[in-house]
Amino acid sequence: MKQVEELAGIDRGQPPPVGGLSYDLTPAQEELRARTRAFAVQKVAPGAAERYARGEYPVDLVREMGRTGLLGLPFPVEWGGGGGGLLELCLAVEEIGRVDQSLGITLESTVSLGAMPIHRFGTPEQRRRWLPSLISGEAVAGFGLTEPGGGTDTAGLATTAVLDGDAWVINGEKAWIGNAGSPITAFVTITAITGRRDDGRPEVTNLLVPAGTPGFVPGERNDLVGWRTIDNRHLCFVDCRVPADNMVGERGRGLANFLSILDAGRVALAALAVGLIQGCLDECRRYAAERSAFGRPIGAHQAVQFRIADMAVAAQLARDATWRAAWLADAGRPFHTEACVAKLAASEAATTTARAAVQVFGGLGYTNDSAVGRFYRDAKVLEIGEGTSEVQRMLIARDLGLPAA
Ligand SMILES: Cc1cc2nc3c(=O)[nH]c(=O)nc-3n(C[C@H](O)[C@H](O)[C@H](O)COP(=O)(O)OP(=O)(O)OC[C@H]3O[C@@H](n4cnc5c(N)ncnc54)[C@H](O)[C@@H]3O)c2cc1C
Numbered sequence: 041m042k043q044v045e046e047l048a049g050i051d052r053g054q055p056p057p058v059g060g061l062s063y064d065l066t067p068a069q070e071e072l073r074a075r076t077r078a079f080a081v082q083k084v085a086p087g088a089a090e091r092y093a094r095g096e097y098p099v100d101l102v103r104e105m106g107r108t109g110l111l112g113l114p115f116p117v118e119w120g121g122g123g124g125g126l127l128e129l130c131l132a133v134e135e136i137g138r139v140d141q142s143l144g145i146t147l148e149s150t151v152s153l154g155a156m157p158i159h160r161f162g163t164p165e166q167r168r169r170w171l172p173s174l175i176s177g178e179a180v181a182g183f184g185l186t187e188p189g190g191g192t193d194t195a196g197l198a199t200t201a202v203l204d205g206d207a208w209v210i211n212g213e214k215a216w217i218g219n220a221g222s223p224i225t226a227f228v229t230i231t232a233i234t235g236r237r238d239d240g241r242p243e244v245t246n247l248l249v250p251a252g253t254p255g256f257v258p259g260e261r262n263d264l265v266g267w268r269t270i271d272n273r274h275l276c277f278v279d280c281r282v283p284a285d286n287m288v289g290e291r292g293r294g295l296a297n298f299l300s301i302l303d304a305g306r307v308a309l310a311a312l313a314v315g316l317i318q319g320c321l322d323e324c325r326r327y328a329a330e331r332s333a334f335g336r337p338i339g340a341h342q343a344v345q346f347r348i349a350d351m352a353v354a355a356q357l358a359r360d361a362t363w364r365a366a367w368l369a370d371a372g373r374p375f376h377t378e379a380c381v382a383k384l385a386a387s388e389a390a391t392t393t394a395r396a397a398v399q400v401f402g403g404l405g406y407t408n409d410s411a412v413g414r415f416y417r418d419a420k421v422l423e424i425g426e427g428t429s430e431v432q433r434m435l436i437a438r439d440l441g442l443p444a445a
Pocket residue numbers: 149153183184185186189190191192193215216217218219264267272421424425426427428429430431434
């Protein structure tokens with residue numbers, strides 16, 4: 041037995057190898073978490089209900105997230121970033137999402153979907169030109185993958201781009217795109233078919249389209265059930281010309297690159313779901329002590345206690361799954377399955393928790409003035425965006441080696 045352990049490199053007398061999974065945050069991560077919590081409580085929570093009712097995109101808060109360093113967390117210091125990783129982003133998204141899911145998704149999408157494709161696949165010139173303003177909060181950017189005819193079926197793209205001299209000419213439509221038409225939108229990076237491969241499959245390439253380019257027409261903001269203050273629209277491209285240099289990443293790698301962006305994005309979306317669960321738990325603990333029925337606080341009734349205990353369980357399990365996926369990503373280890381597990385588990389727990397939280401609040405929970413009422417509306421989309429629950433299950437099944445459907 042000892043021989044087997046030696047061969048496998050197991051030495052039970054030694055501490056775990058450096059770089060092993062640790063559930064302890066570093067002092068810097070703890071400080072980030074506390075700082076973001078303070079910002080969320082002092083600056084974000086107070087106006088959340090009014091912003092939700094007005095449905096206004098909160099430009100000032102986006103800029104403030106830039107000033108406080110939240111929009112640059114996983115980017116290099118040379119661009120004004122924080123030099124951290126996905127775990128740092130998850131910590132911040134959870135804390136903002138704990139009080140305001142709309143601002144939480146704006147943080148997540150500005151970093152993971154807007155800036156990350158440029159950071160990971162852009163040329164040095166594209167990084168120099170665009171990243172500083174996205175990190176400082178002066179600008180945001182969109183990620184244009186979904187089309188009216190294809191969300192889950194990402195291979196069913198129809199938008200085309202044809203090289204004409206030194207410009208790409210883009211025609212097509214995108215659907216449900218965040219940060220693509222706000223007052224501070226700088227650009228949207230899209231997928232477009234730029235040719236055919238030898239096997240007949242489309243060649244897909246990423247192109248950066250600056251706001252205001254003639255032929256790039258953002259539609260009206262979508263009237264969403266939740267996430268009421270985000271910028272989300274359908275986009276139209278009509279003979280829209282962008283310089284040939286606006287290609288992001290290699291020609292023909294556009295779909296693969298965007299899907300790899302979504303791998304990390306869905307971990308950050310799981311963190312947003314953790315924030316929602318934790319926010320419901322915070323609210324219900326408070327209200328269960330304040331509100332009385334039958335001569336005692338409702339929190340003294342076991343049915344209410346059990347609901348709240350279940351929220352604590354959901355928060356812990358979802359957070360553990362999210363941090364584990366983020367830690368693997370930051371360690372440069374495979375994290376694809378873990379990202380899907382975290383996104384699926386956290387988002388489904390979020391919808392269950394939000395429903396239970398409204399129940400704990402009774403009638404008051406069924407208003408947009410109450411945080412739990414807003415969480416209830418915000419929760420559902422967590423099971424849809426950045427890959428539906430069905431997609432997560434399909435990917436997990438594929439990673440398990442099950443036969444292709
Ligand atoms: C608020 C919001 C913000 C968004 N932001 C962005 C963004 O910034 N950028 C972007 O590119 N996209 C964005 N999206 C789009 C989002 O990613 C898509 O809505 C999502 O991927 C689902 O695509 P769909 O809406 O076309 O649904 P469909 O693909 O039409 O799916 C409909 C239903 O069928 C199921 N289904 C489809 N195929 C299968 C299958 N093979 N097996 C089992 N079930 C299947 C789906 O799971 C779903 O339940 C956003 C969406 C919303 C609502």
